[in-house]
Amino acid sequence: MKNKYLYIILLILLAITSYYVVNNSNTTIKGEFSNFAFADTASITKIFIVDKTGEQVILERNKGYWKVNNKYRVRVDAIDMLLKTIKDVEVKAPVSKAAMKTQITHIAVKSVKVEIYAGGNKPAKVYYVGGATDDNQGTYMLIENSTKPYIVHVPGFFGYLSTRYFTEEKLWRQSWIFRSNYADIASVSLDYPKDESKGFTAVNLGNNKFELYRNFDKQKISIFDTIQVKLFIGNFMSIGYEAPIVNMASEKRDSLVKAKPEKIYTVKLKNNTEQTLRLYLVKVEEGRTDTFGNEINNDPDRLYGFYNGFKDLVTVQTLSINPATKEINDFLPKK
Numbered sequence: 001m002k003n004k005y006l007y008i009i010l011l012i013l014l015a016i017t018s019y020y021v022v023n024n025s026n027t028t029i030k031g032e033f034s035n036f037a038f039a040d041t042a043s044i045t046k047i048f049i050v051d052k053t054g055e056q057v058i059l060e061r062n063k064g065y066w067k068v069n070n071k072y073r074v075r076v077d078a079i080d081m082l083l084k085t086i087k088d089v090e091v092k093a094p095v096s097k098a099a100m101k102t103q104i105t106h107i108a109v110k111s112v113k114v115e116i117y118a119g120g121n122k123p124a125k126v127y128y129v130g131g132a133t134d135d136n137q138g139t140y141m142l143i144e145n146s147t148k149p150y151i152v153h154v155p156g157f158f159g160y161l162s163t164r165y166f167t168e169e170k171l172w173r174q175s176w177i178f179r180s181n182y183a184d185i186a187s188v189s190l191d192y193p194k195d196e197s198k199g200f201t202a203v204n205l206g207n208n209k210f211e212l213y214r215n216f217d218k219q220k221i222s223i224f225d226t227i228q229v230k231l232f233i234g235n236f237m238s239i240g241y242e243a244p245i246v247n248m249a250s251e252k253r254d255s256l257v258k259a260k261p262e263k264i265y266t267v268k269l270k271n272n273t274e275q276t277l278r279l280y281l282v283k284v285e286e287g288r289t290d291t292f293g294n295e296i297n298n299d300p301d302r303l304y305g306f307y308n309g310f311k312d313l314v315t316v317q318t319l320s321i322n323p324a325t326k327e328i329n330d331f332l333p334k335k
Contacts, residue, residue: 132160
């Protein structure tokens with residue numbers, strides 16, 4: 001009987017030992033070259049991301065917001081997602097010996113380098129972000145100065161993380177086209193190049209005083225609905241785009257530039273700066289129909305938009321621009 005108890009105790013000790021061996025084999029990957037997480041994201045002052053082509057972004061913390069390449073405000077959703085990833089990323093599994101050489105080669109050839117700064121000129125953490133695993137549920141990463149990559153993930157997220165570390169400046173920028181205080185708006189002009197009779201300019205004189213002009217002959221309108229003009233101008237305190245377009249073929253982009261826009265918005269501020277938005281129809285594939293089964297030629301939900309001259313091409317949702325889509329007759333007394 002005594003031997004039986006000793007045998008049971010030995011089995012329990014063996015089980016405990018096996019448990020710690022297995023767990024230690026997993027936890028040993030939490031050393032210096034496998035600790036990808038940076039927990040204190042509030043202390044991060046700068047994030048530098050560069051890919052193998054040399055395209056790069058510098059994200060820097062300012063008072064209350066982030067800037068990209070010291071030029072534009074950063075999208076809040078994008079920086080929040082990146083900071084969460086930086087904080088929560090952890091090793092999911094080691095890379096197998098059979099796949100080790102292949103993944104090291106892949107990271108060397110195609111990866112994104114990430115430098116995280118917490119003040120000063122020396123990065124607090126540097127690692128390389130590679131591609132996704134075959135099941136798209138993990139991401140290969142490598143700590144700088146290490147020769148051993150790991151499969152990492154964010155617990156609770158089912159997918160890969162590579163897409164969160166992007167280097168396109170346009171994708172980081174805050175998605176505002178028009179953004180200002182009401183009192184700073186001097187005028188808003190809306191032109192219809194395909195029908196000039198619809199165009200107008202609403203002028204903000206301050207103190208709830210406005211002027212309205214017809215664009216094609218510059219005629220000043222004496223009687224108009226001032227409340228509607230006030231509401232129209234108010235739309236331009238904040239109008240954003242849906243998404244930037246970064247990979248349109250040059251031929252298609254050039255043809256769009258040469259085409260006649262559907263609408264042209266010009267917002268002038270009292271500091272003598274102005275911003276222009278040109279909107280164009282988005283053609284859809286043949287055979288597409290609307291919710292009533294009618295065949296349509298153009299996307300009913302979005303338009304192409306050029307702003308900053310013809311430098312920035314984006315899509316603009318019709319839902320967001322519709323409140324600012326007026327014609328001069330909308331402000332005139334009904335006959």
